[in-house]
Amino acid sequence: MRRLLLGITLVLGLGHQAAVANQPLQEQDGPPGSEMAVFAGGCFWCTEADFDKKTGVLETVSGYIAGDAETANYKAVSSGRTDHIEAVAVFYDPEKTDFRTLLDAYWPTVDPLDAGGQFCDRGAQYRTALFYDDAREKKAIEESRASIENRFDKPIVTDILPQTAFYPAEEYHQDYYQKNPLRYRYYRTTCGRDNRLNELWGEQPE
Structure with a gap:
C-alpha cells in the first residue's frame, strides 16, 4: 500500500530521524472518493497489515487517536504518558466495500476480551477500540459488536x-x-x- 503521510514534519532527535505528527489526518486526505474509518487493534503494524489485505481498502495509515494532546508521537504514546491509542486509519472505496463489512473483518484480528492491551503489548494505549464519525456508524458498531457477544462466555471489552x-x-x-x-x-x-486469534476465532484465511 502507498503511504499517506500528509501533515507530518520530520525532525532529528535522539540520534535518529523521527517524525512529529502535528496535523490530524482528514477524510479528504485520502484517495478521491474514498471514505475513512479508524480501528484500534493493538500494535498498529499488525492492524495495518491485516486491513491492507481486505477488498476495497485503498490506503492505510498507522497513527494515534483518542488523546487530549494537540499532537502525538510514538515515544509518548507507547510509554503510556498520553491518553492516545495506537490505531489505523483505513481509506476504502465505498463502491467495493462498506463500513459494516470492515467491522466484521476487524473482529477476527483482535482479542475483544482483553481490557489490558493486546497480546504481548500491555497498557491502555494498546487496547481495542472502534470509532464512529456519526450516528449511522455508531449504530453499525453496536450491531456488529452485539453479533459476536454470544460467541464468548466473557464480556466484549472493545471500546x-x-x-x-x-x-x-x-x-x-x-x-x-x-x-x-x-x-x-x-x-x-x-x-x-x-496463536491467540486462532484460539478465539479458528484458522482465518490469508
Missing part, C-alpha cells in the same frame, strides 16, 4: 468511541510489515498474536 483527531505515526512505522518483513514476522510470532 466504542467518537472519532477524534487522528495523528499519523512516524514514517518508519508506516507499512512496517513491508519494509521490515523479517522483523515484523518475528514480532508477530513471538507476541503470540496469531
